[in-house]
Each structure stands twice: as C-alpha cells, then as structure tokens.
Amino acid sequence: MKLAARVKQVTPSLTLAIDAKAKAMKRDGIDVCSFSAGEPDFDTPDHIKLAAVNALKSGKTRYGPAVGEPILRAAIAHKLQTDNQLGYSAENIIVTNGGKHSLYNLMMALIEAGDEVIIPAPFWVSYPEMVKLAEGTPVIVQTTAESGYKITPDQLRQAITPKTRLFILNSPSNPTGMVYTPEEVRAIAEVVVEKNILVVSDEIYEKLLYDGAQHLSIGAVSSEVFDRTIISSGFAKAYSMTGWRVGYLAAPLEILKAVSMIQGHSTSNVCTFAQYGAIAALEGPQDCVEQMRLAFAERRQVIFDLVNTIPGLTCLKPDGAFYIFINISKLGMSSLEFCDGLLSEQQVAAIPGVAFGADDHIRLSYATDMTTIDRGIDRLSTYVKSRF
Structure with a gap:
C-alpha cells in the first residue's frame, strides 16, 4: 500500500x-x-468535573461553534489580559483539542515548503514533526547546560534566514524544566522585532514555577512583539485535565481566521461539555x-x-x-x-x-x-x- x-x-x-x-x-x-x-x-478538581456533569445534564451535548464556546473564548481572553498582560479579545481565541492540536493547526496555517521554523534543542518531541508534516524545515539550534538549555539572542539572530517563518519558544520547558527569565524574554523579543519574524510561545506549564521563577509572556514585552506573537496553551497540566483535550490558541486575527478554517474542516468543535469544565477551571477557585x-x-x-x-x-x-x-x-x-x-x-x-x-x-x-x-x-x- x-x-x-x-x-x-x-x-x-x-x-x-x-x-x-x-x-x-x-x-x-x-x-x-x-x-x-x-x-x-x-x-x-471536583468543581471542574461538576461543571461538566451539569453541562451534560443541561443538554450541552450538541455541536458548537468550531472556534469554541463564546463563554470559554471570553474567559480565556480575560485570563490572558489579567494574568499575562496580553491584549487579546475573544475573537482572537480558538479552542482546540488540546494544546498539541493548537500547534498543529498553526503549522498547517502558516508553514509551507521552503519555510524554516527555528526550534531550540532540547525540544518537545512534536515540534519538529509538526513542521515536517506542514512540509517546512525544522532548524534545530543546540543549547547547553551552561546557558540553562535556553537559546541566546545571538543564537537566534544567527539562525534567522530569509526563509525563517516562525520561532518556537517554550517556557517553562518540556523536557528541561527551565524557565526564561523576564530579562531573557525581553532580549529574545528584541530579535523577533528586529528580524520581523513570528514567534509562537508554548505556555502550557506557566503555572508550575518554583524558587521565585517568573513567567513573562513574550507578547507582553511590547506592542511590536505582540503583533508578531501567537500563544499556545491549555488546561492539561495546571488543572490536571489531560484527558479532557481542551487547549487554545491566541493569535492576530488573520492567523486566527486561517486556523479556524482548518479546524472547521478537520475536527470542528471541541467536546462541548468539556469546554464547560474549562470555564470552571478559569473562573473557579485556583x-x-x-x-x-x-x-x-x-x-x-x-x-x-x-x-x-x-x-x-x-x-x-x-x-x-x-x-x-x-x-x-x-x-x-x-x-x-x-x-x-x-x-x-x-x-x-x-x-x-x-x-x-x-x-x-x-x-x-x-x-x-x-x-x-x-x-x-x-x-x-x-x-x-x-x-x-
């Protein structure tokens, strides 16, 4: 075959x-x-499970909007505004079948043959494979223990070519557990703006920080970098909702519309009643x-x-x-x-x-x-x- x-x-x-x-x-x-x-x-957590049960009982079992329930999109936008100082509105949000799905859809919407995507190593296993599925070229930049397994601004600048379409930033990191400091994020943001490339920031672990580590979302650094930033995240890690398969992407409208079209012709909406559990996760006790x-x-x-x-x-x-x-x-x-x-x-x-x-x-x-x-x-x- x-x-x-x-x-x-x-x-x-x-x-x-x-x-x-x-x-x-x-x-x-x-x-x-x-x-x-x-x-x-x-x-x-029980209050999240109860919200999904109540949604089932109230008939939240039908098809919903491919981009996600309006209440959840608004709750995610509010979370990004208040927790991360990112000026997204609900129309900039799409709810996806987990954080992985948000990244896959993004690659399908942005990347084509000849495009390069810069990925610092060590990297999450699926980043380069998604790029390959989109017919793009993963550009792997090796980091070291001496740099805390984090790409430096000079490394990023040197990796950028006329074919560079996207840079993937993951902090806190899978697999290293390392976190870019606010100063390091600002320095990376300068290169993103200087070279006029897009950055997707995978922030699925942002709530799990230790010893005073701080998470700064790169899009919050300046309006210039915000315009070039896409956020990927979800509910699996912080709320122990791995099997629920609820994630999201926040992006400029042009990108969001392209991702929405792809999702509309592939998976359509995320499980409806699971989205009500996600609403409870954001709006309930933390x-x-x-x-x-x-x-x-x-x-x-x-x-x-x-x-x-x-x-x-x-x-x-x-x-x-x-x-x-x-x-x-x-x-x-x-x-x-x-x-x-x-x-x-x-x-x-x-x-x-x-x-x-x-x-x-x-x-x-x-x-x-x-x-x-x-x-x-x-x-x-x-x-x-x-x-x-």
Whole structure:
C-alpha cells in the first residue's frame, strides 16, 4: 500500500511509546516505576468535573461553534489580559483539542515548503514533526547546560534566514524544566522585532514555577512583539485535565481566521461539555493549582537531591514544569540504549533524550507519587552503578 510521503518523514513519539510499554508491563503485573508520562497524577478538581456533569445534564451535548464556546473564548481572553498582560479579545481565541492540536493547526496555517521554523534543542518531541508534516524545515539550534538549555539572542539572530517563518519558544520547558527569565524574554523579543519574524510561545506549564521563577509572556514585552506573537496553551497540566483535550490558541486575527478554517474542516468543535469544565477551571477557585504546584515543588527537590548522589549523572535544578533532565554522557551509552536497559533490568521507565534532540540525556517526570520517586531513583542508582 502506498502512503503519503509526509508520513515517512515523521518519527513516532518515543514518549507515548515508552509510556504505553510501561503501562502494558503494569497490566501484566510487573512492578514498574514510571517517570515517562507528562501527566499530573492528580485527579481533575471536583468543581471542574461538576461543571461538566451539569453541562451534560443541561443538554450541552450538541455541536458548537468550531472556534469554541463564546463563554470559554471570553474567559480565556480575560485570563490572558489579567494574568499575562496580553491584549487579546475573544475573537482572537480558538479552542482546540488540546494544546498539541493548537500547534498543529498553526503549522498547517502558516508553514509551507521552503519555510524554516527555528526550534531550540532540547525540544518537545512534536515540534519538529509538526513542521515536517506542514512540509517546512525544522532548524534545530543546540543549547547547553551552561546557558540553562535556553537559546541566546545571538543564537537566534544567527539562525534567522530569509526563509525563517516562525520561532518556537517554550517556557517553562518540556523536557528541561527551565524557565526564561523576564530579562531573557525581553532580549529574545528584541530579535523577533528586529528580524520581523513570528514567534509562537508554548505556555502550557506557566503555572508550575518554583524558587521565585517568573513567567513573562513574550507578547507582553511590547506592542511590536505582540503583533508578531501567537500563544499556545491549555488546561492539561495546571488543572490536571489531560484527558479532557481542551487547549487554545491566541493569535492576530488573520492567523486566527486561517486556523479556524482548518479546524472547521478537520475536527470542528471541541467536546462541548468539556469546554464547560474549562470555564470552571478559569473562573473557579485556583487553590487546586497551588496545591498541585506545592506537591510538585516538594517532589522536585527530592528527585533532584537523589539524582545528584548517583555517580556519573548530573542535572540542573528545574525552574518549572515537572521534569528533570539528566546528563548521562559519562556512561558512554546512547539514551535509547540506556532507557531500554533501565526498563528491562530495573523496571524503571524514562524517556531517552534523543527524542528531544539531546542523545546524552534522559528525561524523568516527577508527576508521580513520592514512593515511586524513592523506589525508582534507588533502582536508577543500581542500574548506573552497574555500568559506571
């Protein structure tokens, strides 16, 4: 059977594959310590679930506008105005089937053959694959631990060519957990304006910050950069709504209309009653977000301290999200070889850094319970010591 050429250019998601393998092992009764999934281990807060139940009971089960429920679009615009100082109105918002869908639609609307998209590495696994599906060219810019795994203004400036269409900024970062400081964001914004390129800011982890780290949305820096900014976000991480599949894109009207047309001919509206849960998430009590953030902060400290006692491993302390990115270069193994052995020998699931453009690293998610962290890192230590 002949398949479209675009499919052959795309790499399957290692994160989903390893998470699925770990879950299958658990179903078979194997004691697996999984650090693979980028998914909070908390249940969705009750007031959000209740809002969806009430929406079901009141008949919110019909087709809705392809761009999203008007009440939710207005609530998202209000959130962006008050939390992020971004002057979007409801007409600048489209509700999507998760944050990933918002980015995919954007690539389909903006990118075509010959266009370049600048992506700092380490990167979230789907960024370059989405660019390839849109027939664009991912331009990967390597960062280092010395820079906190963050692209510098000079690196960005040097990567820009006449073919550059878009720059992807992700802060807090998946997979590194690092956060661009307000000063770093302002410096990046200067280059965006100077070179007149577009920037999409993936802010899905913005509520998960530690040790006084501050999130500044790049579009809030100036009116000039705001005009060139697209925001991608959603409800999965901060509100533990991963399975609800509700995300959003905020963009200038011309881009928003193009994305809306694509969505209208592909998925149409997001699940109607799920959108009412998202409204409750934004307009309801926010203490649930803080409770989860504090739990993640405690786990972050524990896993960071434990990993740094293991000879041969090094890592930076993450500023946000719920990942820790570990350098394994001293072991002389590829990240895939390392993770395969770790899962088969010690029943610990981790994600190889090659999936993120950093083959000398692995990613652990600490969106899991403290018992799993203690047991899993002990097994990791045993595995590393057998090879170091």
